[in-house]
Amino acid sequence: MATQAEHTTTNRRDFLYVATGAVGAVGTAAVVWPLINQLNPDASTLALASIQYDVGPIAEGQSVTIMWRGLPVFVRHRTEAEIAEAKAVPLSDLKDPQTDEERTKPGHEQWLIMIANCTHLGCIPVGDAGDFDGWFCPCHGSHYDTAGRIRRGPAPANLVVPPYEFISDTLVQIG
Amino acid sequence: MSEHSTYVPGNAVEKWLDDRLPVVRFAKAHLMDFPTPKNLNYWWTFGAILVMCLGVQIVTGIILAMHYTPNTALAFDSVEHIRRNVSGGRVIQATHAVGASMFFVALYVHMFRGLYYGSYKAPREILWILGVLIFILTMATAFMGYILPWGQMSFWGATVISNIFTAIPLVGENIKQLVLGGFAVGNPTLNRFFSLHYLLPFVIAAVVALHIWALHVPGNNNPVGVEVKDSRDTIPFHPYYTMKDLFAMVLFMIPFAWFIFFAPDILGHPDNYIMANSQVTPAHIVPEWYLLPFYTILRAIDFNVLFIDSKLGGVIAMGGAMVMLLVVPWLDTSKVRSGNFRPMFKWFYWLFVINFIGLMYLGAQPAEGIYTVLAKVCTAYYFVYFLIVLPVLSRIETPKPLPTSISESVLGKNAHA
Amino acid sequence: MFKSKFIIAALAVVVGLSSVSAQAAEGGAPIQKQNWSFGGIFGTYDQNQLQRGFQVFREVCASCHGAHLIAFRNLMEPGGPQFSEAQVRALAAEYEVADPTADGGVRPAVPADRWPSPFASDQDARDAMGGALPPDFSVLAKARGVTDPFPWWVTNYFTGYQEGGPDYIHALMIGYHEEVPPTAPEGFVLGDGQYYNDYFPGHAIGMAPPLSDGSVTYEPGEDGSTVPETVDQYGKDVAAFMMWMAEPHLVSRKQTGFAVLLFLGLFAGLMYATKRKLWAGIEH
Numbered sequence: 001m002a003t004q005a006e007h008t009t010t011n012r013r014d015f016l017y018v019a020t021g022a023v024g025a026v027g028t029a030a031v032v033w034p035l036i037n038q039l040n041p042d043a044s045t046l047a048l049a050s051i052q053y054d055v056g057p058i059a060e061g062q063s064v065t066i067m068w069r070g071l072p073v074f075v076r077h078r079t080e081a082e083i084a085e086a087k088a089v090p091l092s093d094l095k096d097p098q099t100d101e102e103r104t105k106p107g108h109e110q111w112l113i114m115i116a117n118c119t120h121l122g123c124i125p126v127g128d129a130g131d132f133d134g135w136f137c138p139c140h141g142s143h144y145d146t147a148g149r150i151r152r153g154p155a156p157a158n159l160v161v162p163p164y165e166f167i168s169d170t171l172v173q174i175g
Numbered sequence: 176m177s178e179h180s181t182y183v184p185g186n187a188v189e190k191w192l193d194d195r196l197p198v199v200r201f202a203k204a205h206l207m208d209f210p211t212p213k214n215l216n217y218w219w220t221f222g223a224i225l226v227m228c229l230g231v232q233i234v235t236g237i238i239l240a241m242h243y244t245p246n247t248a249l250a251f252d253s254v255e256h257i258r259r260n261v262s263g264g265r266v267i268q269a270t271h272a273v274g275a276s277m278f279f280v281a282l283y284v285h286m287f288r289g290l291y292y293g294s295y296k297a298p299r300e301i302l303w304i305l306g307v308l309i310f311i312l313t314m315a316t317a318f319m320g321y322i323l324p325w326g327q328m329s330f331w332g333a334t335v336i337s338n339i340f341t342a343i344p345l346v347g348e349n350i351k352q353l354v355l356g357g358f359a360v361g362n363p364t365l366n367r368f369f370s371l372h373y374l375l376p377f378v379i380a381a382v383v384a385l386h387i388w389a390l391h392v393p394g395n396n397n398p399v400g401v402e403v404k405d406s407r408d409t410i411p412f413h414p415y416y417t418m419k420d421l422f423a424m425v426l427f428m429i430p431f432a433w434f435i436f437f438a439p440d441i442l443g444h445p446d447n448y449i450m451a452n453s454q455v456t457p458a459h460i461v462p463e464w465y466l467l468p469f470y471t472i473l474r475a476i477d478f479n480v481l482f483i484d485s486k487l488g489g490v491i492a493m494g495g496a497m498v499m500l501l502v503v504p505w506l507d508t509s510k511v512r513s514g515n516f517r518p519m520f521k522w523f524y525w526l527f528v529i530n531f532i533g534l535m536y537l538g539a540q541p542a543e544g545i546y547t548v549l550a551k552v553c554t555a556y557y558f559v560y561f562l563i564v565l566p567v568l569s570r571i572e573t574p575k576p577l578p579t580s581i582s583e584s585v586l587g588k589n590a591h592a
Numbered sequence: 593m594f595k596s597k598f599i600i601a602a603l604a605v606v607v608g609l610s611s612v613s614a615q616a617a618e619g620g621a622p623i624q625k626q627n628w629s630f631g632g633i634f635g636t637y638d639q640n641q642l643q644r645g646f647q648v649f650r651e652v653c654a655s656c657h658g659a660h661l662i663a664f665r666n667l668m669e670p671g672g673p674q675f676s677e678a679q680v681r682a683l684a685a686e687y688e689v690a691d692p693t694a695d696g697g698v699r700p701a702v703p704a705d706r707w708p709s710p711f712a713s714d715q716d717a718r719d720a721m722g723g724a725l726p727p728d729f730s731v732l733a734k735a736r737g738v739t740d741p742f743p744w745w746v747t748n749y750f751t752g753y754q755e756g757g758p759d760y761i762h763a764l765m766i767g768y769h770e771e772v773p774p775t776a777p778e779g780f781v782l783g784d785g786q787y788y789n790d791y792f793p794g795h796a797i798g799m800a801p802p803l804s805d806g807s808v809t810y811e812p813g814e815d816g817s818t819v820p821e822t823v824d825q826y827g828k829d830v831a832a833f834m835m836w837m838a839e840p841h842l843v844s845r846k847q848t849g850f851a852v853l854l855f856l857g858l859f860a861g862l863m864y865a866t867k868r869k870l871w872a873g874i875e876h
Contacts, residue, residue, distance in 0.1 A: 019862060023855075023862055042262060044663065213874060259840060266848065410876075418863075432853055448731045448838070
């Protein structure tokens with residue numbers, strides 16, 4: 001009955017169908033994205049993604065553990081002897097070669113800031129311990145030196161240095 | 176179930192699957208080829224809209240549950256946390272809250288459509304009863320969901336409604352304690368309502384599946400109310416009704432979006448922004464609008480009948496109002512389905528609609544003065560409509576002549592136009 | 593016939609939805625609606641007003657009222673008072689918050705911390721305030737409303753009127769009388785430690801008039817413009833700030849809403865055209 005009319009309107013009809021389908025697809029995507037995005041860390045979590053910490057009160061030879069993004073972080077005020085010891089180690093002795101300078105900030109070498117989870121399986125190493133005067137992980141026997149570098153044991157890598165910077169002489173911003 | 180099947184597996188894989196689990200055959204028969212009366216109007220799109228509403232509530236609800244804490248000390252703040260801190264949380268939470276209201280708008284339209292066009296009549300009684308069951312389950316789900324934000328209305332709504340159980344003679348108090356998990360609404364109540372509020376939507380979805388199954392046995396009713404005679408009366412569900420339903424859904428989303436983005440709190444009560452306090456009752460306790468007609472019927476019985484005191488009487492009346500819906504297929508025995516062909520029924524029907532809106536309005540008013548009188552009158556008409564008007568009309572009314580088939584009625588309409 | 597059905601259905605929806613209108617202010621005088629910058633569908637917060645409102649809150653209200661859902665960082669977020677990060681950091685550092693991991697259990701606040709409450713508990717607050725609990729401000733602006741007489745509240749669903757809370761708060765600020773006025777209900781007696789307010793439900797409020805003309809000093813704007821230092825202006829500013837505290841994402845929410853409604857309008861048009869084309873050959 002309407003075959004002739006159908007022929008003449010085929011193009012317009014196809015275009016209309018494609019356009020409607022395309023707009024519908026865009027709309028669906030615009031709805032789906034926020035439903036997924038809500039899984040991301042919320043604003044109150046993100047507000048703690050970056051913290052400021054005043055290292056001033058930490059005496060030489062002492063370390064404190066602070067929390068950052070749910071992880072414990074060691075902040076150690078190293079002694080001259082510890083710095084000298086760390087710098088004296090030849091890179092060839094290291095399993096995960098990194099100089100002491102690479103693990104501290106210039107002008108602030110006395111401050112060592114590291115995430116306090118052993119790179120083996122995540123235990124928290126004990127400070128002022130081990131065969132290298134640094135840290136010793138009691139879980140599986142990893143020894144770290146005075147720059148937090150892995151020296152012996154099953155851990156594959158040095159203790160992780162988080163992104164941080166000194167925004168004043170003693171104020172550190174981590175993250 | 177597969178009598179309409181025209182599915183021919185296109186290749187070996189489809190054939191292999193079809194021999195083992197004919198899911199494609201099933202979907203083709205029931206979601207695509209299903210023969211549907213060609214004369215359904217837009218009131219028939221609300222079934223699809225309701226499926227969308229259920230989907231929206233389940234998806235947004237699962238998301239909200241990821242951030243919500245069902246504990247009396249933390250619930251209120253955790254809802255605010257969703258609104259303030261979670262990415263897109265303000266809109267997702269508003270969608271769920273507004274979505275409850277939109278769900279009931281669609282639900283009431285769908286039910287009143289069924290009442291007008293006689294969709295509950297044989298052979299669709301089970302279909303109708305399953306629908307009433309969905310309605311009751313949805314009210315229960317919405318009620319429990321309203322408790323979760325743990326505002327003043329949440330708390331006092333739960334307190335008032337749970338006291339309904341105490342109307343039951345002898346064991347009422349025990350049942351109330353069983354439901355609340357304590358002597359008053361408290362942390363155990365909140366926790367179990369959260370659990371049930373999460374569970375019930377999936378029960379509803381299962382009953383919806385049965386509802387659609389029951390629909391696909393006799394097929395759709397239609398505005399003329401004459402059964403499908405032959406293939407000239409029908410068109411395949413897809414693409415004709417899929418497209419029409421999708422269009423109606425998009426239209427429905429416009430007021431939905433208006434409320435979400437421009438007036439998300441207007442459908443709620445300001446008192447629910449005050450955290451629950453068991454020592455202070457709000458000046459007016461008002462349930463959500465969609466429960467108001469039944470709330471009015473509950474309150475309207477303020478007199479004792481013989482040995483039944485007013486409290487139990489109110490509960491019986493409210494329960495009876497739902498029982499009326501369940502038994503309406505046997506109260507209205509008129510052979511003519513569609514209200515279009517029932518000149519007297521029409522008047523009583525529209526009066527019933529206005530009466531129902533009146534019940535809704537009265538539920539939000541204080542129970543005093545003229546309002547209590549009107550509440551009794553409206554409650555009376557609600558029951559009179561089902562128990563007297565429908566049975567009597569079935570006997571005395573002379574319906575207008577029916578078209579012999581759907582296609583005839585369609586042709587006749589277009590000839591006039 | 594068909595039209596009338598639609599009208600009845602629409603009426604059913606409207607009446608149903610609107611029968612739970614805001615009724616928080618009953619028992620008080622009718623409240624004058626204000627012209628808020630954030631009212632209506634195009635409304636946005638006035639950043640300067642929010643900053644002034646914050647000043648009033650901080651200098652006056654915050655000594656008794658908490659706002660425990662507000663974090664200092666919120667004050668620098670877009671759509672709000674939008675102080676600079678340095679300002680917020682400095683502001684936060686003036687406050688102490690409880691932190692069990694810090695020496696002595698307290699430390700200076702940082703932007704991520706919530707606004708500290710003036711009292712340790714509600715009971716402490718009651719004891720200090722002669723039995724009346726100063727409500728927390730976090731969502732208070734949405735916990736109050738005004739009642740419109742029938743049938744005017746119906747229009748609120750179409751205008752999206754959501755400013756009953758600020759209207760009420762502003763009215764409360766200007767509604768104090770030094771003594772019980774002749775307009776008071778017959779036989780009205782003011783109790784000890786109570787004050788007469790036109791708009792408070794029941795008129796007897798436990799809060800002394802918190803503001804007086806000139807009690808908060810506003811800095812002139814960069815262009816030298818000044819804002820009147822009156823109770824009326826303070827009331828408006830603090831009410832606007834409280835609305836922002838209660839609904840911090842109002843601006844972005846409405847912006848998204850416009851995009852969504854425009855999209856739905858376009859999509860509905862396309863869908864309708866598609867549906868018509870599809871059904872063109874069907875008698876129905």
